[in-house]
Amino acid sequence: MCSSQAIRSEVDRVTAYQPKSCVQELFRDIADKFPDAVALCENDRKISYRQLDVRSSQLARTLQQSSVGPGCIVALYCNRSIETVIAILAIVKSGAAYLPIDPGHPARQVELIVEDARPSFVLAHNDLVEQARERGLEKPVSLQKLLEESADSPETTPDIRNDPLDLLCVLFTSGSTGRPKGVMIPHRSVNQLVKGQNYAILDRHQVCMHLAPLAWDVGNFEIWAPLLNGARMAILPAPNPSVNDIAETIARHGVTEIFLSAALFHLMVDTRPEALLDLNTIMTGGDVLSPSHSRRLYEKNPNCQLVNTYGPCEDMAISFFYKVPRNGMGDGSVPIGQPIRHTDVFVLDDDLQPVPDGEIGELCLDGDGLALGYINRPDLTEKAFLDHPFSDEPGARLYRTGDLTRRRTDGQYEFFGRKDRQVKISGKRIELDEIEMVLRQNALLLDNAIILKSNDDLESKRIVAFLIPRPPFEKGELVRDVLADLREKLPEYMIPAEFSCLSELPLTSNGKVDRRALLDFPSQAPGELMRKNVRKREAWETSPASDNNARATTAHDKTTRIIREIWAEILGISDPGHDINFFDLGGNSLKMMRVHAELQKRFATDISLVYLFQHTTIASLASYLDSSTGDTGLEKVRSRASRQGQALQRLKMKKKGLRK
Numbered sequence: 110m111c112s113s114q115a116i117r118s119e120v121d122r123v124t125a126y127q128p129k130s131c132v133q134e135l136f137r138d139i140a141d142k143f144p145d146a147v148a149l150c151e152n153d154r155k156i157s158y159r160q161l162d163v164r165s166s167q168l169a170r171t172l173q174q175s176s177v178g179p180g181c182i183v184a185l186y187c188n189r190s191i192e193t194v195i196a197i198l199a200i201v202k203s204g205a206a207y208l209p210i211d212p213g214h215p216a217r218q219v220e221l222i223v224e225d226a227r228p229s230f231v232l233a234h235n236d237l238v239e240q241a242r243e244r245g246l247e248k249p250v251s252l253q254k255l256l257e258e259s260a261d262s263p264e265t266t267p268d269i270r271n272d273p274l275d276l277l278c279v280l281f282t283s284g285s286t287g288r289p290k291g292v293m294i295p296h297r298s299v300n301q302l303v304k305g306q307n308y309a310i311l312d313r314h315q316v317c318m319h320l321a322p323l324a325w326d327v328g329n330f331e332i333w334a335p336l337l338n339g340a341r342m343a344i345l346p347a348p349n350p351s352v353n354d355i356a357e358t359i360a361r362h363g364v365t366e367i368f369l370s371a372a373l374f375h376l377m378v379d380t381r382p383e384a385l386l387d388l389n390t391i392m393t394g395g396d397v398l399s400p401s402h403s404r405r406l407y408e409k410n411p412n413c414q415l416v417n418t419y420g421p422c423e424d425m426a427i428s429f430f431y432k433v434p435r436n437g438m439g440d441g442s443v444p445i446g447q448p449i450r451h452t453d454v455f456v457l458d459d460d461l462q463p464v465p466d467g468e469i470g471e472l473c474l475d476g477d478g479l480a481l482g483y484i485n486r487p488d489l490t491e492k493a494f495l496d497h498p499f500s501d502e503p504g505a506r507l508y509r510t511g512d513l514t515r516r517r518t519d520g521q522y523e524f525f526g527r528k529d530r531q532v533k534i535s536g537k538r539i540e541l542d543e544i545e546m547v548l549r550q551n552a553l554l555l556d557n558a559i560i561l562k563s564n565d566d567l568e569s570k571r572i573v574a575f576l577i578p579r580p581p582f583e584k585g586e587l588v589r590d591v592l593a594d595l596r597e598k599l600p601e602y603m604i605p606a607e608f609s610c611l612s613e614l615p616l617t618s619n620g621k622v623d624r625r626a627l628l629d630f631p632s633q634a635p636g637e638l639m640r641k642n643v644r645k646r647e648a649w650e651t652s653p654a655s656d657n658n659a660r661a662t663t664a665h666d667k668t669t670r671i672i673r674e675i676w677a678e679i680l681g682i683s684d685p686g687h688d689i690n691f692f693d694l695g696g697n698s699l700k701m702m703r704v705h706a707e708l709q710k711r712f713a714t715d716i717s718l719v720y721l722f723q724h725t726t727i728a729s730l731a732s733y734l735d736s737s738t739g740d741t742g743l744e745k746v747r748s749r750a751s752r753q754g755q756a757l758q759r760l761k762m763k764k765k766g767l768r769k
Contacts, residue, residue, distance in 0.1 A: 124312055124338050126305035126451065128477060131271040131296040133202045135304070135337045137162065143313060143339045149191050150362050151344040156191060158339070164256070165198035166266045171259035172203045173267060177230050179204035182279060184228035186210050186241040188348050189319055192252055194332060196232055204269035205230075206276040208291075209323035210246075212237050213348065213618070218289060219244040222281050225291050225485050273297040279484050280326055282422045291484035294329075298425040301451040301477040303334040308416055308430035308449050309366060309390050313339030318358060318367045320345050325619055326426035327368050327394075349698060351705050351718035352377060356384030365389045370620030371396040372699055378402045380706040382409045394418035394427070395620045397549065398443040399556065403433050411435060419445035419524055423493065423508050424478045428452050429522060442546055444521045445514070452476035455507065456516055461498055464515075471528055472514040473507050475500070480508075513542070532561050534570055539603055541572070547598050548574065553590060555579050558614050559605065560627050573632045574605035577613055584610050588638045607632035611681040616699050623697075669731040675707045676727065691725040708734075 123142060127135065140148075144159035156164070177183060183200045185207055187193040200207040208226050210219060212234075223245050231249040233241040241249040277296045281289040303311055317335040319342050321328035335342040343362035347354050355377065358364065367388060369377060374393045377385060385391065385406060391413060398417045406415055420428035431446025448454045456470040457463060464470040475497060482490030497505035513525040526542030541559040548557040556577040563570040578587050588608050595604055609632040615623040669687075676685040679700050685691075691701065705718045712734070724730040 124305060126301060128297065128300065129273060130300065131273055131275070132277060132299055132333065132337070133198070133266070133269070133271070135300065136198065137266060139337060139339045146313065146339060147341050148336065149194055149342050149344060151191050151346055152361075154191060161195065161198065161336075162266070163264045164259075165195050165202055166264055167259040167262040168195060168199035168256060169202035169267050170262040171255060172199060172205070172230070175230060177203050177205050179269065179271070179275070181205040181230065182208050182226055182228045182276075184208045184210055184223070184226070184231045184246055185323065186212060186231060186233035186237050186244075186246060186249060187252060187323065188212060188234060188237075189323060189328075189344050189346050190234070191344060192234075192256060193323065194319075194336075194342070194344070195256065196252055197332065198336075201277065202266055202269065204267070204271060206278055208279045209328070210281075211322050211324040211618070212240065213322075214324075216244050219246070221289055222291065225289075226279050226281075227485070271296060273300065274481070276481065278329065280329065280422055281324065282326075290486055290489055292326075292422045293481040293484050294326075294425060295481055298478045298480060299329070299333050299337075302330060302425045302427060302449075303337050306450055308418065308427065308432075309392060309414075311335075311338045311340065314365075315340040315390075316343055316363050316365045317341070318343045318345060318355075318362075318364045320350065320355065320358075321368065321370075322618070326420075326422040327370075330426045331368060347718075349701075349718060349722060351702055352381045352384075353706075353709065353715075354718070356381045359384050359388070363387070366392070368392040368394075370394070371398050372614075372616050372620045375399055375402045376699060376702060376706075378405050380703070382406070385413065386410050388413050390414050390416065392416045392418055392427075392430075394420070396622060397545075397556075398433075400438065400443060401555070403443070404437065407435050417443050417445065420478075421474075421508075421510055421512075423480045423510075424452070424474050424476070425480070428454075428474055428478065431521065442523065442549055444517070444523045446521055448476075448522075449478075452478055454516075454522070455499065456514055456522075461495075466516045466518055469513050469515045469525055472510045472512045472522075474510060475505070475507050479506060513540075532570075534572070534602060539572070544572065544574070544595075544599065544603055544605070547595065548576070548591070551591060551594055553579055553582070553587060556614060558622050558624065558627060560624050562607070562628065562632070571606035572603070573607045573609070573627075575609050575611055575614065575627055575630065575632070578610055582610075585638055588635050592635055607634055608638055609633070610638075612679050613681075613700065613703070616697050618698070620699070668734050669727060671711050672708075672727050672730055672734075675704055675711070679703050679707070685727060687728050688726050 140158040140162040144157065146158050147155050148158045148161045149156050183205050185193065185196060197207050208228055210222060231241060231246045232252045232255065233249040235251045235253045238249045238251050274295045274297055276293055277299060278294045279291045280294060281291045311334055315335065317331060317340055319331040321331055332342065343358055343364050345354060345358045365388060369391060371393050374391065382405065386409060388410065389412065393415065394417065403415055406413060415433040417431040417433055418427045418429065420426050427449055429445040429448055431444050433443060453475040455463060455473040457473055458470050482494055493509055495507045495509060497507045511528045513528050514522050515525065516522050530541045532539050532541060541561065544559045545557055548554055554576055558575045560573050561570060562573050576587065576591065587610065592604070609630055615626040617623045673685060676691070677683060701721055702718065705716065705721055708716055720733060721730065724733045
């Protein structure tokens with residue numbers, strides 16, 4: 110065998126799916142083969158696979174002394190960091206399962222998670238220990254302190270034997286009842302997701318970013334995909350990173366692969382497309398992918414592969430993938446593609462019978478990626494995980510996703526939204542997602558969302574369309590043209606009764622459209638909007654003098670005006686108000702990232718996103734910016750931004766071997 114064939118054979122063996130192996134065994138195999146390769150990097154810190162193996166084994170033995178072992182669940186109240194990854198490996202090596210809890214979750218949600226999961230041990234970042242205690246987590250232990258105590262422990266991995274179907278982690282996801290439900294992920298689910306797969310190149314030559322929340326299934330994919338294939342993981346530690354933080358991390362560590370929610374991908378393309386130039390793979394998912402943003406990515410980086418993914422947490426994040434063609438695919442919806450390896454797919458009707466190709470049915474999944482069920486919720490488990498009606502294998506199960514899909518004649522699958530998004534008005538069945546799909550084909554719009562609004566009486570039910578226009582636009586003219594287009598494609602009973610124009614859609618913490626939040630957004634009948642054909646900014650820029658206008662005489666009038674303009678544009682409202690909280694106006698983390706990007710451009714300064722979350726009114730933010738970016742401060746900040754830009758450019762040149 111020639112040397113190149115031998116190398117390829119070794120790579121295939123290292124990355125191959127090994128269904129009888131558990132996660133700690135797969136990691137130990139990688140650490141033995143590539144001990145000196147960099148496993149983790151975070152800012153200026155790096156540790157090798159050997160160091161990661163040793164530190165996690167030492168911590169595992171210390172955990173065992175605290176009675177942590179098989180059958181235990183260890184809660185992790187931590188942000189992304191090298192120490193957190195060490196802790197995750199240590200928990201797994203001890204034979205226990207880990208439960209990541211987002212420190213940004215409200216107290217009540219943390220309480221519900223603890224009630225269901227009942228963790229026997231709690232690890233928290235040192236600065237989060239007190240907060241963890243306040244949120245109802247019993248006797249939280251400082252992770253940093255425990256790492257220090259474990260430094261003298263034996264370096265060998267504990268001799269623990271797990272079964273591939275033993276519990277690896279518990280990930281909580283939102284429930285339709287409003288109570289989060291804990292998905293029990295076994296070792297085999299992660300194994301099949303990242304070993305021997307076909308949706309991306311997963312090998313030791315990649316640098317993968319760890320960006321998603323730890324409590325999200327994608328965040329766990331970002332951990333295991335590199336570590337079980339010998340790749341390098343670049344950790345972005347900031348709990349609320351800005352687009353600049355993402356861009357800097359990509360450049361600093363030479364990231365080659367990244368997973369971005371669809372909304373965050375759109376934001377990066379809109380604000381920092383140059384940061385994506387050196388990536389070879391971008392995976393996205395969690396919501397509908399915009400074809401126009403896909404085209405813009407390929408215009409900037411034709412060598413990158415954009416992969417649209419779909420998958421519920423119950424099937425460990427990725428069940429389908431579609432490699433978006435570089436030569437274009439039109440303006441229709443982007444399909445979810447084909448199932449990944451080790452995943453079987455069924456499209457069934459209400460009687461759980463297969464539907465023909467081309468017909469819409471409920472998507473049901475089978476395969477090695479399936480979760481064990483919902484922790485301490487047998488009622489939900491029984492409802493979602495059925496005895497497999499098409500398998501003779503003992504114990505085989507089928508997971509009902511509740512999502513609607515269809516298989517096209519070319520073998521690709523299309524996603525049509527939730528099964529429970531079907532409504533009835535005047536006795537007629539209406540799929541709200543069908544209206545959304547028609548609107549997505551309208552060249553006047555960037556995006557849209559359709560919801561059903563109603564008062565107490567059933568007669569008040571009405572379809573409401575939230576439109577994200579492609580600028581420039583006049584609101585009244587836009588609604589008129591959109592209506593004309595809809596009436597050409599849909600029956601009258603499917604035409605929305607009310608409309609609202611927004612700069613972007615509200616999102617949940619996982620980057621999905623927050624349809625519950627849309628219920629509180631104002632909307633109007635088309636005729637009212639057509640009569641109000643006035644640009645948003647003119648309303649408050651030309652309004653009579655008021656208390657807010659009086660502030661124009663102050664030294665920070667210009668700063669205030671710029672912030673008002675940005676907020677008005679991004680929030681989609683005429684006058685945000687001087688002392689109203691950004692998040693009370695419909696803002697969210699992604700919108701704050703957009704505000705941050707615009708402020709950076711308008712002020713030409715390096716403003717930390719952290720301070721925007723601390724100063725959430727126009728008055729507070731203007732005062733902060735004026736005090737921190739005055740004449741002397743402004744020059745200092747601009748100088749620092751210039752130096753950082755030059756440093757990032759040198760990093761890129763060094764990576765490409767072009768350093769002079």
